[in-house]
Amino acid sequence: MESKPMLFCDTKTILTYMEAGCRFKLALKIPSIRKAEKAAPLIINRLEIYENRLIVNETEYKMKVYRQCQADAGLYNGEVDDDSDEYGFKINLDESMQPGDIKLTHSGNLHRRRKFTQEELEYDCPEKMNTLPCNHYIRLYVFGSMCQFPYKNMKMYQLIKRLLTIFLGNRNEASTFKNMIVKDNVLRWPVNLQKPIVPNIEIGQYYPLKLDALQSIIDSTVPLTSLKVGSPRYLVRISDHPFLRNVEHLIISNYPSYDFLSDLLSIQTTIVSTTLPISREFNLYHLIYSLIRKTRPIGVRFSIPVNYKEDLDKIIDEDLRTIDGVLEKSRNRIKLSVGRDVVAVVQYTRRDSKNWLEIKTVPKEE
Numbered sequence: 336m337e338s339k340p341m342l343f344c345d346t347k348t349i350l351t352y353m354e355a356g357c358r359f360k361l362a363l364k365i366p367s368i369r370k371a372e373k374a375a376p377l378i379i380n381r382l383e384i385y386e387n388r389l390i391v392n393e394t395e396y397k398m399k400v401y402r403q404c405q406a407d408a409g410l411y412n413g414e415v416d417d418d419s420d421e422y423g424f425k426i427n428l429d430e431s432m433q434p435g436d437i438k439l440t441h442s443g444n445l446h447r448r449r450k451f452t453q454e455e456l457e458y459d460c461p462e463k464m465n466t467l468p469c470n471h472y473i474r475l476y477v478f479g480s481m482c483q484f485p486y487k488n489m490k491m492y493q494l495i496k497r498l499l500t501i502f503l504g505n506r507n508e509a510s511t512f513k514n515m516i517v518k519d520n521v522l523r524w525p526v527n528l529q530k531p532i533v534p535n536i537e538i539g540q541y542y543p544l545k546l547d548a549l550q551s552i553i554d555s556t557v558p559l560t561s562l563k564v565g566s567p568r569y570l571v572r573i574s575d576h577p578f579l580r581n582v583e584h585l586i587i588s589n590y591p592s593y594d595f596l597s598d599l600l601s602i603q604t605t606i607v608s609t610t611l612p613i614s615r616e617f618n619l620y621h622l623i624y625s626l627i628r629k630t631r632p633i634g635v636r637f638s639i640p641v642n643y644k645e646d647l648d649k650i651i652d653e654d655l656r657t658i659d660g661v662l663e664k665s666r667n668r669i670k671l672s673v674g675r676d677v678v679a680v681v682q683y684t685r686r687d688s689k690n691w692l693e694i695k696t697v698p699k700e701e
Contacts, residue, residue, distance in 0.1 A: 347369040355379045356394030359502050360478070363561045377503070377510040386519045387416055387491050389498055396477045398491045403470040414474065418490045428521055431492045435526035439519070439538075486511055496523040504528055509554060522548060530554040537563040537588075541595075544579040555581050562604075566591040575596040586610065597625045599637070608638040613692075619645055620654040623671075623681060626694060627658060629672045637694040644690060645685050672699065 350358055350372050357553060362372040385391035388397040399414040418426045428438065471486035473494055485492070485568045504525040511532045511614070518539030533553045538545045541564040562579075563586040573595055579585065580603045587599075587609040599607050613619075648664040655661075660672030668682035684691045 344592060346376045348635065350375040351378075354392060355502075356391045361638060363463050363501075365536075373505055374507045377506060378507060379510065379512045380513045381514045382493075383500070383516040384519075384522060386521065386523075388493065389495060390516075391502065394477065396475065398494055399474045399476070400486060401472045401474050401483065403472075418492055420443070423591060425492070426492075431490070432521070433493070433496055433523070433608055434527075435523045435524045436496070437524055439521060439545045439548055440515070440540065443542065467616055492521075492523065499523055500525040504529075519546070520554075524552055527578040528552070532557050535560070535563075540565040541567050541573060543574065543576060546576045549576045552666075563588050565589045566595045573602065575602045579604050585609070591612075596639075597622060599627050600629045600631065605634055606636050608637075612640040612642045612689075614642075618649050618678055619692075620698065623650060623669075624655065626679055627660075627671060628657075628680070630677060631679075631696050633677055635694075635700055637695045639692045639694075640689050641683070641692050642690070647683075657689070675699075 346368055350368070351360075353361075355377065358372060362369050370521045373629075380392050381390065386400070388395060390396075399416065400418065418431065420426055420430075428440075432438070443515075455484050472483040473486055473489060474481055474483045477495065490499075506525075506529060509531055511520055513533075514535045514537075515533050516537045518537070530553055534557075536549065536553075538549070559582045561584040562582045565588045583603045584606040585599070585602070585604040587595075587607070590611045590613070591599075596609075596613075604666060608660045629675070644667070645648075647669045648666055651661055651664045651669060661669065662672055662678065663670040668680070670680070671675055673677045673679045677696050678701050679694065679696050680695050681692070686692050
């Protein structure tokens, strides 16, 4: 039976339902399907972007710099995770920025050039200090195999950008990344990429610049199902960023400070939860007081895991006895009037084998 080549529309349909990593691999090896691959809608279940690796669903593209110096100067020969210049110095963030790249931190000199001490010089590439040649390569690991490129022709930050452009760029319509994780200090985003639809995003430690970046690159006409962030290590307060207004569920992935948790009462995200329980020393009184001071619309819900259940009626009797608007109080539940038509309910609930402190706003009963 004579075989016939598939039509363009048939190829496009097959590629649409093919797993993204396999689809990219085929397009790299078969030039004749590349046009159809770019025309087919792209849906990626999980996209993780780091400075030296890329994860598409279950496929990881990992990069290393392989250093092989001829001079015996105590230099570590082998694989390293950082880009370096011709003298062996680590390349800082500002030096590696390319068109389309987005900084996710104010600091651009994260890899500071080292001072010339005897101890540190032994790790510098001796090629410039000696006449002996050095062999440096970029190694790319994918699908259980490894290929390498001369390091003089390309750096890791250039290769990660090139891969993202090949995989995601030059498409006929917007892609969908169901879950996207961006935790590093720079996002190597392809130039002129159509804004993708991203229902769920994880950005690591909270920083306003990261929200600025997300607002500029993703389709904000589609609500975000969830945004997962970490409470910052430094004194960074969370503000009511415009991007948060499009987020249905904000998840705090680590232990939040009191100020950070209190600030969450002022943002316009409807559902907020934390993944780690607050400690016994956490001042619940201040959180409830902040709730009274900052009226929220009906439908807001906060969920915070707790290891210790402090008596809620005791907080009212001892710390908030002068306030008005206490509608109900018991050990595990209190109701407070926080507006003309709004009631705040603070209560303990049991869910997923955990105790939760739940704060929600409901309509005031007539």
